[in-house]
Amino acid sequence: MAPDGATYFRKGFGLKAEVETTLSSDYNGRLVDLLRERDYTLSAGDTTIRLAKEFGFCYGVERAVEYAYQTRHKFPDRRVFLVGEIIHNPHVNARLVQMGIEILHPTEAGFDYSVVRPEDVVILPAFGVTIQDFETLRTIGCVMVDTTCGSVLNVWKRVDVYARDGFTALIHGKYYHEETRATASQVEKHAGGTYLIVRDMAEAERVMAYIEDGGDRDAFLAHFREKASPHFDPDVHLARIGVANQTTMLARESLAIGDRVGVAMERRYGAEHRTEHFRTFDTICSATQDRQDAVNALLLEPLDVMLVIGGYNSSNTISLAALCAERVRTYHVEDAEGIVPETGVIRHRDAVTHDEVESASWLPQAGALRIGLTAGASTPNNKIGEAVARIFRARGIDPATVV
Ligand code: SF4
Numbered sequence: 001m002a003p004d005g006a007t008y009f010r011k012g013f014g015l016k017a018e019v020e021t022t023l024s025s026d027y028n029g030r031l032v033d034l035l036r037e038r039d040y041t042l043s044a045g046d047t048t049i050r051l052a053k054e055f056g057f058c059y060g061v062e063r064a065v066e067y068a069y070q071t072r073h074k075f076p077d078r079r080v081f082l083v084g085e086i087i088h089n090p091h092v093n094a095r096l097v098q099m100g101i102e103i104l105h106p107t108e109a110g111f112d113y114s115v116v117r118p119e120d121v122v123i124l125p126a127f128g129v130t131i132q133d134f135e136t137l138r139t140i141g142c143v144m145v146d147t148t149c150g151s152v153l154n155v156w157k158r159v160d161v162y163a164r165d166g167f168t169a170l171i172h173g174k175y176y177h178e179e180t181r182a183t184a185s186q187v188e189k190h191a192g193g194t195y196l197i198v199r200d201m202a203e204a205e206r207v208m209a210y211i212e213d214g215g216d217r218d219a220f221l222a223h224f225r226e227k228a229s230p231h232f233d234p235d236v237h238l239a240r241i242g243v244a245n246q247t248t249m250l251a252r253e254s255l256a257i258g259d260r261v262g263v264a265m266e267r268r269y270g271a272e273h274r275t276e277h278f279r280t281f282d283t284i285c286s287a288t289q290d291r292q293d294a295v296n297a298l299l300l301e302p303l304d305v306m307l308v309i310g311g312y313n314s315s316n317t318i319s320l321a322a323l324c325a326e327r328v329r330t331y332h333v334e335d336a337e338g339i340v341p342e343t344g345v346i347r348h349r350d351a352v353t354h355d356e357v358e359s360a361s362w363l364p365q366a367g368a369l370r371i372g373l374t375a376g377a378s379t380p381n382n383k384i385g386e387a388v389a390r391i392f393r394a395r396g397i398d399p400a401t402v403v
Helices: 016-027 030-037 059-074 090-098 131-140 150-164 178-189 201-213 217-223 251-269 271-277 286-298 315-325 381-394
Strands: 041-044 047-051 080-083 101-104 121-124 143-146 168-172 195-198 241-245 278-280 305-309 330-333 345-349 356-360 369-375
Touching: 016 059, 016 381, 030 041, 030 047, 030 381, 047 381, 059 080, 059 090, 059 101, 059 121, 059 143, 059 150, 090 101, 121 131, 131 143, 131 178, 150 168, 150 178, 150 241, 168 178, 168 201, 168 251, 178 195, 195 201, 201 217, 201 251, 241 251, 251 271, 251 278, 251 286, 271 278, 286 315, 286 369, 305 315, 305 381, 315 330, 315 369, 369 381
Parallel strands: 047 369, 080 101, 080 121, 121 143, 168 195, 168 241, 241 278, 305 330, 305 369
Antiparallel strands: 041 047, 330 345, 345 356
16 A cells, blocks of 8 residues: 555656656667667668658657656665566666566466465556556555556557447457457456457458358357457357457457458448347557558658567567568668677567577668668667667778767
């Protein structure tokens, strides 16, 4: 319990001024400030770096990280826990650990809260937590600092209404992602509430085929075992569907999946019954949309190579990298250290195997070069600036001379 008796906080502690200096020294970057001042362009010699106009920390991430700093400041003598990662950036999470915040790591069976005592403080991440986790913490009676992003709460409201009205929530997302697990759990507020998660259009097509023509029930259940409510039955729960999405998916694909469900319902039940069987609502957050729009605009320019910076488990970063790879040679690096100027090697995520791989000679040593750059919503500016410095060094340019 906090000194004033409250145990649940979701608007911070009014300590913005107290943590501002630390936050700015932890995450701001000179080269990124310079890029912004110079119309998102830095040139030195025959190397030009173009930064997408929307990139890096989104409003939800900024808020969550700031609340975590405020929490440490507010409770200097308490044990402070964090449920999983605050956001998907290894440096930000490591910095919180350095500040004495202990991360609770999930196991196969979920989070183990047995270490948490009523006098402890627990931070909920920007992705939110499942209903069950929330209830467990409430029962313990610890202080809860909830940093769940408002855009995630909007998705929850949608899913809640679908379940209330007897619609299965079809979620375009990654079933193992914290946000999607929390979103899916919202259906449990209503008896019989049901969810089904699809990763992409190919997986959505399996669902559409079952809606339109039926199919092998057991094979369907085996495929979606981890991606559906335990009581899910395709012969019962595909009759009425409400579509929602994880906030950080590829917007284009989410919209296409929504449209495709509408078509499947019309084919199955007739156009006149469409609204009885189908609802949809685009729940991609505006920050994700803005970053995808900005990178699409950048990709209209002539670029030799594109660099995308962000955690390998960061969904919105993976979406950005997928967009770029359609148009230009693209490397998704987890952080600036993936670029090794001394050897000309880059360590990056392979889009097919999802493993980290090394590529040599990714940048030509000579000749004019235009490099596009963007970063996912959980990448701080100092890491983006560090990547810019390493790109210049890889081209034999001292970043200190870039002014
Ligand atoms: S990516 Fe969107 S939903 Fe996620 S924290 Fe940022 S603003 Fe919120």
